[in-house]
Amino acid sequence: MTEAATEAATERHQATVGPDAYRRLMGAFPTGVAVVTTLSGGIPYGFTCTSLCSVALDPPMLLVCVSDRGRTAGPIADSGRFAVNLLHHRARPAARIFAAEERERFARVRWAPAGADGLPMLTDDALAFAACRVTHTVPAGDHRVIFGAVTEVRFAAPGAGAGKASPGDATATRPAAHPAPPPSPLLYGFRRFTAWPEATED
Secondary structure: OOHHHHHHHHHHHHHHOOHHHHHHHHHOOOEEOEEEEEEEOOEEEEEEEOOEEEEEEOOEEEEEEEEOOOOOHHHHHHHOEEEEEEEEOOOHHHHHHHHOOOOOHHHHOOOEEEOOOOEEEOOOOEEEEEEEEEEEEEEEOOEEEEEEEEEEEEEOOOOOOOOOOOOOOHHHHOOOOOOOOOOOEEEEEOOEEEEOOOOOOO
């Protein structure tokens, strides 16, 4: 296909496929849920992300898609670093917090600096954590694709999030009455959060 033909096909596509139809299409493709975080000027930033993909094994590399209209794209570009917090099935509240239009997201979850760069890790909500160094970015419509070389990986202990409580709650450090099963990944599809069938529901 020639370049002119490709452009014409793209224009026809843009004229016939609207945002609602596209959301329905991608909603039919359930995927894992992550909160992508960064630290810029000592301030934490983050957003809920389902556009996450493995790119390469050697060297380890992944990509995330970040909205140009969000508050996290700029800080990631400024710092050159970001982290991926893969959420477990008990982390629906955190997923909703970081998807909402509010500025005090980190005041509503437990987090701590992790890795050599001190990137924000959601200590109660992350099934796994990966620190990444930005290698390059690619503009894509109203988003940008950010490629990251994975520099560190951490995994939560079995039962992570079982004794979860609000920040500052004195009961947060108490052990759970019954051992919780290992956390399973949080999923998103058909515009709702869900979990693997074998995961224990909240």
